[in-house]
Amino acid sequence: MYKWVIIGVLALALTGTAFWGYNERQEKNDIKIQAENNYQRSFHELTYRIDTLHDKIGATLAMNSRDSLSPQLAEIWRLSSEAHTDVGQLPLALLPFEKTEKFLTNIGDFTYKTAVRDLDKEPLSDEEMQRLEKLHDNAGQIKDELRNVQNTVLGDNLHWTDVELALSDDEPDHSDNTIISSFQTVEDTSGGFSDEKEFNSGALPASNEEHKFEGVTGKRINQKQAKTVAAKAFDLNTISGIEGGKSGKGSDVPLYSLSYQKDGESGYADISQKGGHVLTLMMQREREEPKLGLHDAQQKAQDFLEEQKLTDMEMVQSSQYDSVGIFFFVPVQNDVRIYADIVQVKVALDNGDILGYNARDYFMNHHERDIQKPKLTEEQATEKLNQNVKVQETHLALIENDTHEETLVYEIMGTRNDDDTYRIYVNADTGKEEEIEKQTTTEARFLQST
Numbered sequence: 538m539y540k541w542v543i544i545g546v547l548a549l550a551l552t553g554t555a556f557w558g559y560n561e562r563q564e565k566n567d568i569k570i571q572a573e574n575n576y577q578r579s580f581h582e583l584t585y586r587i588d589t590l591h592d593k594i595g596a597t598l599a600m601n602s603r604d605s606l607s608p609q610l611a612e613i614w615r616l617s618s619e620a621h622t623d624v625g626q627l628p629l630a631l632l633p634f635e636k637t638e639k640f641l642t643n644i645g646d647f648t649y650k651t652a653v654r655d656l657d658k659e660p661l662s663d664e665e666m667q668r669l670e671k672l673h674d675n676a677g678q679i680k681d682e683l684r685n686v687q688n689t690v691l692g693d694n695l696h697w698t699d700v701e702l703a704l705s706d707d708e709p710d711h712s713d714n715t716i717i718s719s720f721q722t723v724e725d726t727s728g729g730f731s732d733e734k735e736f737n738s739g740a741l742p743a744s745n746e747e748h749k750f751e752g753v754t755g756k757r758i759n760q761k762q763a764k765t766v767a768a769k770a771f772d773l774n775t776i777s778g779i780e781g782g783k784s785g786k787g788s789d790v791p792l793y794s795l796s797y798q799k800d801g802e803s804g805y806a807d808i809s810q811k812g813g814h815v816l817t818l819m820m821q822r823e824r825e826e827p828k829l830g831l832h833d834a835q836q837k838a839q840d841f842l843e844e845q846k847l848t849d850m851e852m853v854q855s856s857q858y859d860s861v862g863i864f865f866f867v868p869v870q871n872d873v874r875i876y877a878d879i880v881q882v883k884v885a886l887d888n889g890d891i892l893g894y895n896a897r898d899y900f901m902n903h904h905e906r907d908i909q910k911p912k913l914t915e916e917q918a919t920e921k922l923n924q925n926v927k928v929q930e931t932h933l934a935l936i937e938n939d940t941h942e943e944t945l946v947y948e949i950m951g952t953r954n955d956d957d958t959y960r961i962y963v964n965a966d967t968g969k970e971e972e973i974e975k976q977t978t979t980e981a982r983f984l985q986s987t
Contacts, residue, residue, distance in 0.1 A: 574781055574794035576627060576697030577805065580690070581819065583623035584683045585895070590616045590644070591676040598669055599959075599975035606661070608938060608972065610652035617645035627697070636724050637679070644672055679723060686719040691805065691821035694798045750790045752878075752903030755812025763793035763808040769844075770815050771797060771804045772890070783810070790900075792816065809900065815845055818894035824860045827886035831855055834862035837889040838882035842866060847880065847899065854960075854976075860886045861893075867934075868899070870906055874934040877902040877943060906935065911945055911965035918947040921968045922961065926951040929958075936962055938971060946971055 590613060597609045621641045647668065651661065661669075689695065695716055758766070760783070764776040773779075781795035791810040797803065802822040809816055829837075835852055842850050850866040851874060857863070862884045867874045883893030911918075911933065919928050934948040946962040953959065958976040963969070 579626040586620040594673040610648040614648040682723045691803045752900040758813040767795045820892045825887040834884040838864045918963045
């Protein structure tokens with residue numbers, strides 16, 4: 538009998554050890570998934586910000602108003618600061634990446650010092666405009682390289698945690714790791730234009746902007762419910778194959794970061810834990826020749842917004858890149874466009890699939906505004922424009938000024954010499970030109986036909 542007691546005790550001990558081992562493996566796996574989600578999000582945000590940085594520098598080069606230059610340069614500085622932070626959150630500590638970081642520092646330092654000086658007394662010199670031109674070209678090259686990395690990561694379902702493990706090895710050669718070798722290409726590209734002397738680089742000031750996500754409302758959802766939301770956004774019939782987990786403590790809003798890969802397609806989505814809102818969505822697949830025009834694609838984008846319960850949205854800008862239509866929507870309150878709550882939707886022009894969606898600004902800022910009546914009439918606002926600008930259409934809008942205060946403006950679409958099209962924002966109370974954006978040929982043609 539004593540023998541059976543010993544056997545029973547040993548069996549219980551073995552079971553307990555196995556259970557403990559399972560729990561420890563599960564805990565390690567959960568930590569790994571959480572780390573992977575955080576790395577993925579930081580990388581995709583870095584790619585998005587470099588893309589936006591390139592566009593903003595391009596818009597700055599098209600400006601001829603000193604009043605508009607300072608806030609635009611301040612915005613470029615903010616984006617470079619945030620991109621710098623994104624780089625710091627990737628597992629690249631053991632990978633030489635200082636040239637790319639130096640390039641971001643150069644952009645931030647140059648634009649910050651230029652934005653805070655009095656441009657009426659000390660306007661941009663020809664040399665500084667040439668630097669901006671060079672920064673624009675350089676940012677475009679880095680943007681293209683990061684897009685290549687992004688396509689590889691999504692297309693091949695690569696993991697950032699593998700990068701972390703590879704870099705912690707003693708082996709000096711990591712050429713077999715696709716992400717590491719791809720980022721080395723980005724670093725080599727940056728090395729060609731991170732000359733400290735040229736940009737007189739100094740310390741990069743930190744951004745103090747806080748993100749409160751006022752529009753994230755509703756009850757908390759669990760991971761299975763989040764996968765159901767993601768499956769619908771991915772246009773899947775099942776949650777099977779969708780992987781991911783909760784975001785880490787450092788996230789600015791609690792999320793479920795989810796992804797899937799199937800039959801040559803891959804997708805990535807951030808779902809808020811509170812309310813189950815889709816904040817971002819990215820899809821990757823091979824695309825065929827375009828069959829849809831921008832008007833039809835816009836309707837697909839609007840239908841998707843309605844599925845996400847984003848109502849009273851108005852399309853304000855569109856463009857076409859390869860076989861993808863890119864649309865920007867803003868909510869409208871009392872006939873006023875709210876630009877702080879902007880949403881981006883990307884639509885495949887071969888079959889109308891949703892390939893991208895970014896509503897972070899919407900959920901970060903959306904709330905009911907107390908909008909006062911403008912002091913200037915529409916006619917008075919248009920009289921402030923250059924006499925060579927021919928007005929096409931006008932709307933009231935709420936935009937952020939250089940101090941991040943929401944300002945009521947007249948948004949004026951106009952052409953110059955019947956060729957170049959500009960979107961001009963004139964303060965609805967003072968008549969000051971707050972901002973000007975030159976539209977691309979595709980944007981201008983589409984907007985004039987709507």
